[in-house]
Amino acid sequence: MKTYKVYAISDGTVIDHIPATRALKVIDILGIENEGILTIGIGFSSKKMGKKDIIKIENKYLGKDETDKISLIAPDATINIIKNGTLKEKRRIERPDTYIDIVKCRNPNCITQSTGVKTKFRVVKSSPLTLRCHYCERTVEAGEVEIL
Numbered sequence: 001m002k003t004y005k006v007y008a009i010s011d012g013t014v015i016d017h018i019p020a021t022r023a024l025k026v027i028d029i030l031g032i033e034n035e036g037i038l039t040i041g042i043g044f045s046s047k048k049m050g051k052k053d054i055i056k057i058e059n060k061y062l063g064k065d066e067t068d069k070i071s072l073i074a075p076d077a078t079i080n081i082i083k084n085g086t087l088k089e090k091r092r093i094e095r096p097d098t099y100i101d102i103v104k105c106r107n108p109n110c111i112t113q114s115t116g117v118k119t120k121f122r123v124v125k126s127s128p129l130t131l132r133c134h135y136c137e138r139t140v141e142a143g144e145v146e147i148l
């Protein structure tokens with residue numbers, strides 16, 4: 001049971017290959033701070049990345065909609081779903097074409113600032129990841145987004 005040793009949880013989700021120091025931001029994006037038992041590892045050595053963070057969430061299986069949000073800040077993260085101590089599913093993060101109700105628009109005159117309208121950003125460039133507000137057309141790079 002190699003998987004069990006590596007991940008040290010028997011049921012839940014492990015988010016691996018998060019860029020170092022971004023683990024807390026990932027938890028923020030997912031809104032899971034009050035769900036299940038979280039174990040956060042910061043600054044692990046990684047052959048691929050130098051340093052990386054890892055998050056383990058016990059007894060919760062994150063769905064694709066949830067994990068795709070992570071693409072904003074950790075596009076190379078991997079999601080591992082563990083059941084009964086065995087790795088059941090391993091998948092990469094996928095980047096959606098549109099982010100709805102995830103990113104805050106920084107334009108103070110944007111309609112999303114003064115009303116309850118959900119923010120909506122389209123991806124207009126992939127490297128560096130750049131998003132454009134559907135309502136006011138202001139663009140923002142992923143590195144400087146404010147998460148709702």
Ligand SMILES: [Zn+2]
Pocket residue numbers: 105106107110111112133134135136137138
């Ligand atoms: Zn806007």
